Amino acid sequence: MKAGLLAALATLAVAARGSAAPPADLLLLNGKVFTADPAHPWAQAIAIRGERIVAVGERAAVEREAGRGVRRLDLGGRVVIPGINDAHAHVGPELPGTPIAVKGMEPSFDDVLAAVREAAAAAPAGGSLKGEVGWTALSDPRATRAALDEAAGGRPVVLECWTGHDGLVSSAVLRAAGIGEESWNPPGGFYGHLTGTRTLSGALHEYALWRLTRRLRSEVPAEQAVRDVHAFEQQALRFGITSVQDMSNALRRDAFVRLLAQARPILRWRVITFPMVEPSQPDLDEGPEVPAHPTPLVTVSGTKWILDGTPVEARALMRDAYADPAGRYGQGNFRPEAVLAAIRRGGADPLLLHAVGDRIIAQVIASMQQLGGEATWRPRRLRIEHGDGLMPDLVDSARRLGIVVVQNPSHFTIGDVLSRRYKPEVRARFQPLRSLIAAGIPLALGSDG
Ligand SMILES: [Zn+2]
Structure with a gap:
């Protein structure tokens, strides 16, 4: 490592501590620490107090931060990185119900119906079913709530596309959500209709799906x-x-x-x-x-x-x-x-x-x-x-x-x-x-x- 960089890191370590700062209680030593700082991307050691990093740099500089009873963790040359930020996630309660078992991400609608029948036979009486399927099944012209109603014996069924943008639900789900058979589209979303009619097919797209699943998740x-x-x-x-x-x-x-x-x-x-x-x-x-x-x-x-x-x-x-x-x-x-x-x-x-x-x-x-x-x-x-x-x-x-x-x-x-x-x-x-x-x-x- 270049001497200039060493000096810079030592300064960094000292500057981080300051004169009045209490000493570190944990040292991570002998690592390959990625700092994400383009000026000095790699360091050997970290000093931590409580939940705060108080120094990053060469071992000697970081050691100077140690208080009495400090814990020393030998990283054995392992790489340390800053915690990763997941910049886009959708977290929340899982939908209730027994999952149907389909193979792969794009099962056919026939595969989906068979899985719904199988789950309905095994699940508790009246219990709801759920499943993640693909666009192949959801875009099948036979993919309607009537088909789900028949296969699931009238149970609530919610199928979501793995893209998260489309779904198909059984009639019991629409009824429970207070969505009438000829409802208007909600803002930002739309319902599927039985061909040539105003009657909802059970297909839900974009915000129509998210409104419904939010309601189910909130319960x-x-x-x-x-x-x-x-x-x-x-x-x-x-x-x-x-x-x-x-x-x-x-x-x-x-x-x-x-x-x-x-x-x-x-x-x-x-x-x-x-x-x-x-x-x-x-x-x-x-x-x-x-x-x-x-x-x-x-x-x-x-x-x-x-x-x-x-x-x-x-x-x-x-x-x-x-x-x-x-x-x-x-x-x-x-x-x-x-x-x-x-x-x-x-x-x-x-x-x-x-x-x-x-x-x-x-x-x-x-x-x-x-x-x-x-x-x-x-x-x-x-x-x-x-x-x-x-x-x-x-x-x-x-x-x-x-x-x-x-x-x-x-x-x-x-x-x-x-x-x-x-x-x-x-x-x-x-x-x-x-x-x-x-x-x-x-x-x-x-x-x-
Ligand atoms: Zn997203």
Whole structure:
């Protein structure tokens, strides 16, 4: 290691302690410590007091922080990294019910029906069933609540697509949720209909699904909900995740904050409001205001809107027509004026917009330019969640507007779907990552878990 760097690190260690700071009670020694500081990315040792790192640097400098009775942990050359932030997750109570057993992510609708029959035969009388299926089954013309009603003997059944954007429920679920057979679409979402009628088929898309599943999740008993939060935390910790940003679609914001208070989390949580209303309307559904820091490890900030679908169901809103299904361009969840209203709301409270297709991203950029442009938006760091369609011609505007992109690596696992959906020239430019970094666009990753 260069002498200059050594000196810098020693200064860092001393500066961190200061004269009056109490000594460290834990030293991590003999490691390969990644600091994420480009000026000196690697160090050997860390001194910790309570929950705070008080020094990072060479062993000798860090040793000087030791108090009486300090614990020394020999890392044996192992790598130490800062805790990973999961920048995009959906955590909350699991849906109630017995899971159906389907193989793979894209079972046929016949496979799904067979699994529903099997689960119905085994589950307690009248108990609900649930399952995660794919778009193959949900887009089957026979995928209706009548088919689920028959297979499940009238039980409540909730099937969700693994994309999270679509579902199919049995008649008992619609009835229990007070959704009439000819209901109008809710803001941002839509129901499927039996061909040629106004009668709901049981299919739920976008916000129609999230409204219903939020209702079901809010009925999960608190002890179970707390267990689900703990299970998520344990799984996250195994990946080195120590903080999580939750798009709180599972529960109303105040209910999720209460759940976290009960769960006494070990991770740091950011709770992001997920309104179920038109962006031009007030969030009456989110319950009372909550403090920005309701408990020490929980922060409440930001609002998330989902503006379009995904390539899986061909609803990511595109400028070029899909190759399959040919002639389609995808579908936005809100009218352009409502998108503008969502962006207008993004002032002091950070704004996060799920935007996948290049058409919706172009619309977001145009709206930002209309509402004050760079001067207004650069400091606000508007987030585009996913940004798969942030095509080369949009990158420079996005950079100048200070847009931050948060992508989920799970989106990179559907190459076969993308190759089918998009013409080769579109596919070739879809899902940029390295080019965003090269352009200077801040990029973070999330689990979408
Ligand atoms: Zn998501």
